[in-house]
Amino acid sequence: MILKALKLTNFRNYGSLDMTWDPGINMIRGDNAQGKTNLLEAIAFLSTFSSFRKSPAAELIKKERDFFLIRSCFTGNQTEHIMNVAYSENKKYLVKLDGNTKKRIAPLIGSLNTVIFSPDDLMLMKGRPEERRRFLDAEIIQTAPESHKVFSRYNKALKQRNNLLREMREGRELSDILSAYDRQLAENGASILLRRKDLLERLQPMVRLSHRRITGGSEELMLYYAGGIEGYSEKKHSLEQWKTAYEEKLKETRSEDIRRGSTTFGPHRDDLRFFLNGDDIRRFGSQGQQRTASLALKIGELELMKGQRGEYPVLLLDDVLSELDEHRREALIEVINGKVQTFVTDTGNRQLFTRCSEYRVENGMITAIS
Ligand code: ATP
Numbered sequence: 587m588i589l590k591a592l593k594l595t596n597f598r599n600y601g602s603l604d605m606t607w608d609p610g611i612n613m614i615r616g617d618n619a620q621g622k623t624n625l626l627e628a629i630a631f632l633s634t635f636s637s638f639r640k641s642p643a644a645e646l647i648k649k650e651r652d653f654f655l656i657r658s659c660f661t662g663n664q665t666e667h668i669m670n671v672a673y674s675e676n677k678k679y680l681v682k683l684d685g686n687t688k689k690r691i692a693p694l695i696g697s698l699n700t701v702i703f704s705p706d707d708l709m710l711m712k713g714r715p716e717e718r719r720r721f722l723d724a725e726i727i728q729t730a731p732e733s734h735k736v737f738s739r740y741n742k743a744l745k746q747r748n749n750l751l752r753e754m755r756e757g758r759e760l761s762d763i764l765s766a767y768d769r770q771l772a773e774n775g776a777s778i779l780l781r782r783k784d785l786l787e788r789l790q791p792m793v794r795l796s797h798r799r800i801t802g803g804s805e806e807l808m809l810y811y812a813g814g815i816e817g818y819s820e821k822k823h824s825l826e827q828w829k830t831a832y833e834e835k836l837k838e839t840r841s842e843d844i845r846r847g848s849t850t851f852g853p854h855r856d857d858l859r860f861f862l863n864g865d866d867i868r869r870f871g872s873q874g875q876q877r878t879a880s881l882a883l884k885i886g887e888l889e890l891m892k893g894q895r896g897e898y899p900v901l902l903l904d905d906v907l908s909e910l911d912e913h914r915r916e917a918l919i920e921v922i923n924g925k926v927q928t929f930v931t932d933t934g935n936r937q938l939f940t941r942c943s944e945y946r947v948e949n950g951m952i953t954a955i956s
């Protein structure tokens with residue numbers, strides 16, 4: 587996919603921006619706090635309608651203004667699209683795709699595919715399980731936008747079930763309602779588990795391949811889904827079988843759940859683990875090994891999206907090139923060069939690419955460096 591043009595109005599520190607981009611590499615240079623990450627955030631917003639920095643949309647509105655507007659022109663599968671996204675202070679989104687106003691934004695997630703790689707991703711292995719679950723789920727939603735519903739139904743049912751469990755802990759008899767929530771949770775939870783395991787199945791070979799390329803094959807990286815239902819696999823069991831087993835599991839943990847006032851089993855408790863030559867990278871991996879694994883994960887993500895959509899997503903590299911040593915940088919550049927439209931931010935002036943378009947950001951204004 588290629589982002590051809592981008593116009594920003596009142597987005598973060600951008601008052602008004604109107605740019606056309608290189609289909610190859612766009613190098614964005616600038617000092618700290620000038621708007622480099624803000625630009626990548628705006629591009630990523632077009633594909634997920636949320637901030638990759640987890641800021642609420644209201645924070646993206648330029649200070650003292652009451653709306654922001656992102657206008658874009660991109661190509662996907664040889665078709666050109668115009669997408670405009672506006673968000674105003676009264677919490678209203680307005681999204682137009684090719685001139686048509688869309689009532690719901692969830693189905694539009696992934697109309698433009700992006701992969702973002704930021705310094706936070708280098709910490710993914712060390713970070714909290716929640717971050718790794720978010721990585722998996724964001725990937726699922728971007729490539730299968732309809733799955734958005736499954737996640738929101740699951741989260742809603744989980745919240746309601748937990749509230750009910752707390753009431754039951756106080757002694758109220760509400761078993762029938764609990765069973766109804768169990769069914770909802772099993773229905774959506776089983777679907778999440780299957781989707782995550784299926785994603786991992788497809789992601790694993792890509793990640794391992796790129797890891798082998800970076801390390802020269804000296805170490806074996808394995809991804810492992812910690813959780814799910816013991817003895818159940820996405821290949822051998824149908825969704826119906828998963829749901830039944832899931833409900834069973836909720837019954838088993840019911841008394842413990844009531845005692846705790848929360849749901850102990852389910853995808854909200856699972857984790858994605860990384861093993862290097864059999865050792866858990868979180869506990870035994872050096873910082874360099876973790877960085878290599880993170881890089882392999884991102885390249886794997888890129889290749890997976892290419893496999894699914896038939897073309898590479900737009901790659902956003904925020905400050906990571908300076909964080910990688912030369913060898914790892916070369917490995918990344920080899921993958922993207924000439925194939926993947928990339929936006930790279932850098933505070934320095936190093937020449938990392940033989941061919942790229944360069945821009946300078948200063949206080950929310952971008953000029954091409956000729
Ligand atoms: P660094 O090299 O430190 O990462 P950067 O160029 O990536 O810097 P950004 O994060 O893109 O910096 O921009 C930060 C600037 O944007 C800060 O000066 C901040 O005050 C400003 N900013 C953030 N949100 C808003 C907003 N809603 N309205 C106006 N300015 C904002």
Ligand code: MG
Binds near residue numbers: 623624904905
């Ligand atoms: Mg930044």
